Amino acid sequence: MAAEPAAAPLKVVRKRHYGRWCSAVVALAVVALMINSMVRNPNFEWEVVARNLTSDSILAGVRMTIELTFISVVFGFAGGIVLALMRLSANPVLVAVSWTYTWLFRAVPMLVQLFLWYNIAALYPRLGLSIPGLGELWSAPTNSVISPFSAAVIALVMHQAAYAAEIVRAGILGVNTGQLDAARALGLTPLQGFRRVVLPQAMRTILPPAGNEVIGQLKTTAVVSVIALQDLLYSAQIIYQRTYEVIPLLMVATIWYMAMTTILSIGQFMIERHYGRGAAQQSAMSWQWLLRRALPRRGVHR
């Protein structure tokens, strides 16, 4: 009885993804053709785009858009957090106030709000502070108190706060109430429990829609043209209303919006990674990980 020869170690053979390679080649070819047709199509008038892309008025418009977006997002989300906490509180008055605010500012169109804040002097020509018994302490013409820029900021922040409130509320609702009970059992105060236990978990649910909202807000700011504020889109429109170079100037605005959206998306990715620590699926998220995931895998196929 000869002993059976020991089995040779099994050779690992990589799985071949022929279909993947084929579909990738086809997709890349289509993309290349599209880019090529855009670049070579004279109707896009790329030389007009190039001439205007970094012109002073367009850059001033970019600055205006960034300022409006930044201010409205920061203050809007701060207001949204307060509104969400009010809505989730046990105090029925706070709940009602928060609900009404959100209802009102989601109901009134952005354009109407902007017009109302900008033209508020048509409704209230003067703003003043008077205390019964002491008379008027201070009063000034409304238009000198609320500048066009302030009017835009007020309208954008009010609008943003209502939407942010719902996003934050969804995030908090998504965390199991048992988490807070457990925090109490460990001796944390309700506030500590909220800050250290609930919020970090809620953030993972809040971030994707919040990123969406911020990028949406970037383009919502374009309504300020009706109050003669020159944001990015309006700066482009002012040029083409004079020269009729409509499509190339809209391309200029689009390129800038794309650049800003890209930066915001990268920021969102990094913040999500920060809050994703400890969540198994996201723990390995890094640039290398992203690249690895994007490129064909080497080694054993999982």
Added chain:
Amino acid sequence: MTILRRFALTMTLALSVCATAQAQQSNVPIKTDFEVSADPALEAILPDSIRQAGFINIGTNPNTPPTVFYGEDNRSLEGREIDVMTAIAHRLGLKPRWNDAGGFDNIIPGLSTGRYDAALANLDVNSVRLQRVDFVGYFNNNRLGMVVRSDAGDELLTELGQLCGRTVGGGSGTQNVAVLEQQSERCVAEGKEKIDIPLFPDRPSGVQSVVSGRTPAFFGPYEGLKYQASASRGALVLGGEFEVPPSFVGIGLGKDSELTEPVRQALQSLIDDGTYRRILDRWEIGYGAVSEAKSNQEILDGR
């Protein structure tokens, strides 16, 4: 299967909504009081495709009464641009089909893509624009105006030089703003303060900012602002009336369009038979009548 059927139903519904929405913007009804006969000689010079179709597509942006606007019923377009272009179409033996472009932004691309054969939207003729579109000049915008709040208590201004150091709003991209900017440069050259010019995307938003005291004055075509002042229920008055060098408003057509010449000749024939004059008198703007129908560079050369 039921899900599929429900999906199909929803899609059909959505598509029919699209179709009705589409129909509302194109072939908008109009109101005009001028009957014009067709001239076979002019029909003969039309491009074949248009003559066979029997209609002409016209784009407009109806937010500047009394030049072009929706009338009392909020459905029908009226104004001098409607009267002039409808008369031209009838003289050419064509039915005009008016389209609300939904804003100035769609007018020029609409001409380039052929969605509109012609466009009337208070289009000022200038040499930069002539590189992209054809024009037939039909009105001389040589009188500009300015609205102010009725409680501002200013006297009526008649000289552009009186605007130095003031804040005066204007409509973005218009010839009126170019006039203001040139005057502002003159102010600075004479050692006075410049003119501050907030730009508004359209006339309603600019006029509203005067009503609320945000902007002291808004500058633009005389007849339009006179109308705004009279429609403001006492809130606004005409605070300025300025005679400025000739500056022409045109009918826009696609670049090198075969329609440019027939439209120019039809306008000439309306000038000759007095219809053109009657239209301008109907809107009390006889001061801006052109004596001769011209197209493209000729409009600018004839100043």
